[in-house]
Amino acid sequence: MLRVSVTQSNLNVDLLGIRTGKAEGLEAIPHAQVLIDLADAFMTRDASALGTARDHAQHVLGDHGIVEAIGVAANFQRMVRIASATGIPIDEPDAAFGQSVRSALALSDSDWHPGG
Amino acid sequence: MDPNLLFQLRPDIHQAFSAYRVWLSQPGQWLTGATRIEIARATRQATQCQACTAFKDHLSARSLDEQHSCCTDLPRDIEVMVHRIVNDQNRIGPSDIERLEDSLGPIYAYVELLGIVVCQFSIDEFYRGLALPELGWPDPVAGKPDGYLPALLESETSWVPMIPRDQVQPAEADLWPGNRGANVLRALSAVPGAVRAWQNLSSVMYLSLAGMAEMIQPPNRQLSRMQMELIAGRVSALNQCLY
Numbered sequence: 001m002l003r004v005s006v007t008q009s010n011l012n013v014d015l016l017g018i019r020t021g022k023a024e025g026l027e028a029i030p031h032a033q034v035l036i037d038l039a040d041a042f043m044t045r046d047a048s049a050l051g052t053a054r055d056h057a058q059h060v061l062g063d064h065g066i067v068e069a070i071g072v073a074a075n076f077q078r079m080v081r082i083a084s085a086t087g088i089p090i091d092e093p094d095a096a097f098g099q100s101v102r103s104a105l106a107l108s109d110s111d112w113h114p115g116g
Numbered sequence: 117m118d119p120n121l122l123f124q125l126r127p128d129i130h131q132a133f134s135a136y137r138v139w140l141s142q143p144g145q146w147l148t149g150a151t152r153i154e155i156a157r158a159t160r161q162a163t164q165c166q167a168c169t170a171f172k173d174h175l176s177a178r179s180l181d182e183q184h185s186c187c188t189d190l191p192r193d194i195e196v197m198v199h200r201i202v203n204d205q206n207r208i209g210p211s212d213i214e215r216l217e218d219s220l221g222p223i224y225a226y227v228e229l230l231g232i233v234v235c236q237f238s239i240d241e242f243y244r245g246l247a248l249p250e251l252g253w254p255d256p257v258a259g260k261p262d263g264y265l266p267a268l269l270e271s272e273t274s275w276v277p278m279i280p281r282d283q284v285q286p287a288e289a290d291l292w293p294g295n296r297g298a299n300v301l302r303a304l305s306a307v308p309g310a311v312r313a314w315q316n317l318s319s320v321m322y323l324s325l326a327g328m329a330e331m332i333q334p335p336n337r338q339l340s341r342m343q344m345e346l347i348a349g350r351v352s353a354l355n356q357c358l359y
Binding site for chain 1: 117121122125126129163201202205206208209210227230233234235237238239241242244245246247273274275276298299300302303304314317318320321322337338339340342343344346347348349350351352353354355356357358
């Protein structure tokens with residue numbers, strides 16, 4: 001969805017930052033590193049780290065923004081659990097597009113280990 | 117954050133969470149209201165289970181099932197499955213689901229359980245993310261499950277029966293637009309109420325189905341679509357969610 005969104009906005013971003021956690025190449029997205037850092041802290045389940053990242057993000061994004069950011073993060077805790085607990089395959093209505101996203105994310109690399 | 121401020125900012129979130137609690141408390145298609153609330157309680161408890169953390173490093177996820185810290189009135193194998201969905205979902209297989217039939221009932225009951233777990237978990241994650249106090253539990257509504265099944269189900273796509281993408285009957289016509297039922301939507305469709313519950317939550321925490329398709333920024337949101345998708349992508353990457 002990010003690939004579609006930036007394409008429609010005529011922006012140029014490097015999706016690899018989603019894997020690496022580094023916002024280089026994602027500068028076209030406002031506050032990209034703040035958002036990545038918030039997502040990373042959220043996923044650690046470390047209350048102290050999350051508190052620090054949340055305070056910073058709230059300062060940058062405002063009250064509405066932090067609520068929305070945490071809402072999206074919490075929402076996407078559902079998807080992997082539904083997919084893995086039912087064994088559904090990936091939808092591929094456009095095979096070429098799917099391949100381009102996998103390539104941009106380097107998902108075929110043997111070192112696939114986000115956050116590692 | 118003050119809960120009152122949260123719900124002043126986004127009353128739609130408060131309404132969606134309230135609607136979920138009503139849905140949770142009622143008899144479902146295969147599970148009673150009391151059982152559904154126990155599943156939700158087990159979901160919250162699973163995040164505190166020390167054994168779940170330790171087991172991730174073991175070659176066999178099932179060899180240490182007896183050591184999970186269970187806290188509800190559910191049969192142990194059901195509660196362990198809840199823990200695995202929350203903490204170790206990548207190692208669940210079809211044989212694990214089949215083994216639940218004696219204690220949980222037909223596979224449709226597993227679909228209902230999964231729908232409750234993922235909805236409850238995402239709500240609890242939202243409260244954790246904003247350092248808000250956890251919600252209490254609703255009282256269960258008495259009554260029997262209705263045993264409803266959609267008219268057409270297929271079992272070729274995944275481990276659970278699903279409504280065929282292009283053969284949706286009128287009773288389920290609201291579940292997805294046209295023939296655009298992504299597998300993650302169809303996965304819970306043997307229990308249509310579970311699909312509706314997670315769609316209601318998704319529409320306030322992320323985007324509605326229509327909003328996803330429109331590729332525009334919803335008018336009542338501060339973050340842009342790209343910012344939302346960046347968070348979604350990073351969380352999915354950390355979950356190793358290739359879907």
